[in-house]
Amino acid sequence: MDKKKHIAETALFSGLNDQQHEELAKIAIEKKCRKKQMIFTNDDEGLGFYIVISGQVRIFRISPDGKEQIIHVIGEGEPFGEVAVFSNGNYPAYADALRDSILLFFPRDRFIELVKMDSSLSMKMLADLSGRLRELVSKVEELSLKDVPARLATYLLLQSEQNDNSDIVHLEISKSQLANLLGTIPETLSRIMRRMVSDDIIAFTKARSIRILSHERLNDLAFGELRLSRM
Amino acid sequence: MDKKKHIAETALFSGLNDQQHEELAKIAIEKKCRKKQMIFTNDDEGLGFYIVISGQVRIFRISPDGKEQIIHVIGEGEPFGEVAVFSNGNYPAYADALRDSILLFFPRDRFIELVKMDSSLSMKMLADLSGRLRELVSKVEELSLKDVPARLATYLLLQSEQNDNSDIVHLEISKSQLANLLGTIPETLSRIMRRMVSDDIIAFTKARSIRILSHERLNDLAFGELRLSRM
DNA sequence: GCACTAGTTTGACTTAAGTCAAGGACAGAC
DNA sequence: GTCTGTCCTTGACTTAAGTCAAACTAGTGC
Numbered sequence: 001m002d003k004k005k006h007i008a009e010t011a012l013f014s015g016l017n018d019q020q021h022e023e024l025a026k027i028a029i030e031k032k033c034r035k036k037q038m039i040f041t042n043d044d045e046g047l048g049f050y051i052v053i054s055g056q057v058r059i060f061r062i063s064p065d066g067k068e069q070i071i072h073v074i075g076e077g078e079p080f081g082e083v084a085v086f087s088n089g090n091y092p093a094y095a096d097a098l099r100d101s102i103l104l105f106f107p108r109d110r111f112i113e114l115v116k117m118d119s120s121l122s123m124k125m126l127a128d129l130s131g132r133l134r135e136l137v138s139k140v141e142e143l144s145l146k147d148v149p150a151r152l153a154t155y156l157l158l159q160s161e162q163n164d165n166s167d168i169v170h171l172e173i174s175k176s177q178l179a180n181l182l183g184t185i186p187e188t189l190s191r192i193m194r195r196m197v198s199d200d201i202i203a204f205t206k207a208r209s210i211r212i213l214s215h216e217r218l219n220d221l222a223f224g225e226l227r228l229s230r231m
Numbered sequence: 232m233d234k235k236k237h238i239a240e241t242a243l244f245s246g247l248n249d250q251q252h253e254e255l256a257k258i259a260i261e262k263k264c265r266k267k268q269m270i271f272t273n274d275d276e277g278l279g280f281y282i283v284i285s286g287q288v289r290i291f292r293i294s295p296d297g298k299e300q301i302i303h304v305i306g307e308g309e310p311f312g313e314v315a316v317f318s319n320g321n322y323p324a325y326a327d328a329l330r331d332s333i334l335l336f337f338p339r340d341r342f343i344e345l346v347k348m349d350s351s352l353s354m355k356m357l358a359d360l361s362g363r364l365r366e367l368v369s370k371v372e373e374l375s376l377k378d379v380p381a382r383l384a385t386y387l388l389l390q391s392e393q394n395d396n397s398d399i400v401h402l403e404i405s406k407s408q409l410a411n412l413l414g415t416i417p418e419t420l421s422r423i424m425r426r427m428v429s430d431d432i433i434a435f436t437k438a439r440s441i442r443i444l445s446h447e448r449l450n451d452l453a454f455g456e457l458r459l460s461r462m
Numbered sequence: 463g464c465a466c467t468a469g470t471t472t473g474a475c476t477t478a479a480g481t482c483a484a485g486g487a488c489a490g491a492c
Numbered sequence: 493g494t495c496t497g498t499c500c501t502t503g504a505c506t507t508a509a510g511t512c513a514a515a516c517t518a519g520t521g522c
Contacts, residue, residue, distance in 0.1 A: 061376065063455065065455060071368055116350040122346070125357060136364065139371055147478070148478080174500090187501075
């Protein structure tokens, strides 16, 4: 595998120069994991961070009675586990693979050496962590201040936006995992989708493909200006 | 006001040397604000970040119908607004003063110049943002996976822990604001406190002073291993 | 000390969403 | 094509917690 090429293609490191990519590739270790394989838990010491080269990883927490809350879904080219690199201690959550995945692992000590020597790399990492914080602030808002239909609407709009405001949203994760991401259970998600179909806001073209019938009404739903009909 | 002295006393910058404190003091601007004064909104461009020298600030989001979710309560010596410095765009939330406050403001452009020149400063900021991320991951977990009594129990245990596991917790914010922090409403908070008093888990010594009667049962409540009696 | 305002508590009632169970649909392996 | 296991849907029911309103308490300013 051409580690340097993959590193250069990530959003995180793409603005760095060839020499920097070379240095990063030197310390990066390729790791493969199978679907459902645990990558780290919150009992594990934070020995480094990862970038997904192929596949998909979720970062999540588990409650004592086994319920899961997904914090992030990490797609190709994206980093995860950075927090443990820059603050002593364990990883703050669990990470496992939603699909068979190939990862690059950056050992903490060696990576920190690079960061200390290279201010453009440290600026990249500061921007990365700040972006993560923005996401989490929004997630806290949604979990506290929005009901589940509004959360789903927000998610669908965001997926559409990442696809040039396309009418078709292809779910990149299963509905059960989507429920875990939205802070609800699969039963509730299923019911809400049915109500959105009944209200002509969305339609299902295939199992995991949703057509948005009205961006405007979906937007109103996301911002609390519309409620779903009861069934 | 001796800016350099205050900067040196903050957890964020305390490990830096005298010269660094000098540089930071040169760019820092003192700002005063009154209780309830808005410091920034999420429509404001992120021109810099702040440190609380005295007083108390909350970072929060508001829903369309006016409900508030507090993201962080910022006490003396603590920074806020850092996210906007390292990622382009607006501040990610609102900030206002819970008490009359004195702040130091660090303009974004001048601060970034310092960070780029000084790897120990960039490492400090990376650690700061990572600590913030840890807090937010826990908050997401609590809002999704814990009921309100467990959230309150968790909060009280944390306050106690920060006071050497004292039996007495003095609430540093009003109960209404505590409800906003815990993602609930004052009515619910009041009812749950009453049930905890009835179950002999806590007692009120004064309006804002809580005596923890059983750390163990409070801990069990926090981790879902105990439920409150109904009233 | 008094009046006013803000914060808190309490009651009655409603609702969003969870629990539990079972059936249906889909995907993968042989 | 068939079988098995997993994912998803649906129904019945329950519950945590929210809404609305009013009363009570605490804090502040004069």
